[in-house]
Amino acid sequence: MNLERVMDYIQANEQSFVDQLVDFLKIPSISAQAKHRPDLEKAADFLVKEFDGLGLAVEKIETDGHPLVYAETGQDPSRPTLLVYGHYDVQPVDPLELWKNPPFEPKVANGVIYARGSSDDKGQLYAHIKALEAYLRTDTALPVNVKFIIEGEEECGGHNVYTYTEQNADKLACDAVIISDTTMFDENTPAICYSLKGLCFMEIRVKGPAQDLHSGSFGGTVQNPGNAVATIVAKLKDSRGRVKIPGFYDDVLSLDSSERAAFASLKYSDRILRRETGAPRAWGEAGYTSLERMWARPTCDVNGIWGGYSGEGAKTIIPATAGAKVSMRLVPNQKPAAIAAAFEKYVRRIAPKGVEVEVLNLHNADPVLVPRDSAMMQAGLRALEKGFQRKPVFIREGGSIPIVGTFQQALQAPVLLLGLGLSTDNIHSPNEKFHVANFVNGIRTAAHLLVEATK
Ligand code: BES
Numbered sequence: 001m002n003l004e005r006v007m008d009y010i011q012a013n014e015q016s017f018v019d020q021l022v023d024f025l026k027i028p029s030i031s032a033q034a035k036h037r038p039d040l041e042k043a044a045d046f047l048v049k050e051f052d053g054l055g056l057a058v059e060k061i062e063t064d065g066h067p068l069v070y071a072e073t074g075q076d077p078s079r080p081t082l083l084v085y086g087h088y089d090v091q092p093v094d095p096l097e098l099w100k101n102p103p104f105e106p107k108v109a110n111g112v113i114y115a116r117g118s119s120d121d122k123g124q125l126y127a128h129i130k131a132l133e134a135y136l137r138t139d140t141a142l143p144v145n146v147k148f149i150i151e152g153e154e155e156c157g158g159h160n161v162y163t164y165t166e167q168n169a170d171k172l173a174c175d176a177v178i179i180s181d182t183t184m185f186d187e188n189t190p191a192i193c194y195s196l197k198g199l200c201f202m203e204i205r206v207k208g209p210a211q212d213l214h215s216g217s218f219g220g221t222v223q224n225p226g227n228a229v230a231t232i233v234a235k236l237k238d239s240r241g242r243v244k245i246p247g248f249y250d251d252v253l254s255l256d257s258s259e260r261a262a263f264a265s266l267k268y269s270d271r272i273l274r275r276e277t278g279a280p281r282a283w284g285e286a287g288y289t290s291l292e293r294m295w296a297r298p299t300c301d302v303n304g305i306w307g308g309y310s311g312e313g314a315k316t317i318i319p320a321t322a323g324a325k326v327s328m329r330l331v332p333n334q335k336p337a338a339i340a341a342a343f344e345k346y347v348r349r350i351a352p353k354g355v356e357v358e359v360l361n362l363h364n365a366d367p368v369l370v371p372r373d374s375a376m377m378q379a380g381l382r383a384l385e386k387g388f389q390r391k392p393v394f395i396r397e398g399g400s401i402p403i404v405g406t407f408q409q410a411l412q413a414p415v416l417l418l419g420l421g422l423s424t425d426n427i428h429s430p431n432e433k434f435h436v437a438n439f440v441n442g443i444r445t446a447a448h449l450l451v452e453a454t455k
């Protein structure tokens, strides 16, 4: 099939695509914050208008959380069907003072778009819409049927898209699910991700005295919740980076030698890691390289820790309460529920005497592994090579996309993770960015994929 007109259209409309993405990025659709509820509606409406303008059948599905947007092209049973998933919600923006440019006033400079959501995930998602537009506006026959399911609760742990998928498996039926919500290997190397980590997110709450106490009057006579949280956290990992929770590693699928060799052949080093993170040095579980730790070893990290006074000057107290939020990123075949139970049991056992401890399981996601030898993976590799004019590689990722497991189970379809972002795009962090070149090559890739998926 000749895609010349489609590619010409993409080339001719590059600037306009960027301008339209900028409009999408202006909507502060922060799903975690109730005050932004109207902005989530706005972002959903933006997509509805977009699909409507392209002549797709589109539905805005209200839920008890944020709306889902579903759209489809005409469905011809003789063609294969692709389901594109993405999320229009974004992460909170604090600390706001560290943004060089306001997060919802997108700035395009030197081929880079700066805005919250530019890479995660509005820009990546939008590439698929613009690829479809290029077919429709040039009257190029679609080689496949396309469906879109786009949610607004990915970043805040909403469950509506899972329920919807399970209850509408026939409607979402497809030959492959396509997701662009991951990264390239590096600026010059496009990638298909074949494994995502899962998540087990816990909170520890420690209660001591009924109220803060003078640390002179009562210090040394009662347990201090701040010290107690520190004691617990200190026992989660040993000095060699191994997680000490009994049973934690029981279900971990170990890396085989071919995978280790494939990781080692990729150009990555601790020097690159230092540059990417600004950390003084690489550190992690002994016996593994940084890429192995990042992609294939489970983790246990404090995400937040609190208790007592941390303001200016001295305030001598024994705090009444203290706590920590801890995330464990899981790898195949660990199960979040089993890990949560093991965590709670261990924390209760190691908690110092003299405090009450509460352990909460806030959020879970299953780890994901997709076979690398499917026809769809090969189609993805060919599409990336054509779209980026570079040879793609296989990678794994440390992040999570909770819906992927549900897609695999409920739709029984292969999932193709075609990442257009960079690990240095500052997702979830100040100054998030997305490179125009990756956006445009992503549109080209998505356009090629519609053909490659039929082969
Ligand atoms: N796009 C990310 C997932 C991601 C991050 C993939 C980094 C590859 C590299 C996604 O939007 C995300 O942030 N997911 C959350 C899920 C969590 C809230 C369950 C995550 O990984 O923290």
Ligand code: ZN
Residues within 6 Å of the ligand: 087, 120, 121, 154, 181
């Ligand atoms: Zn995302």
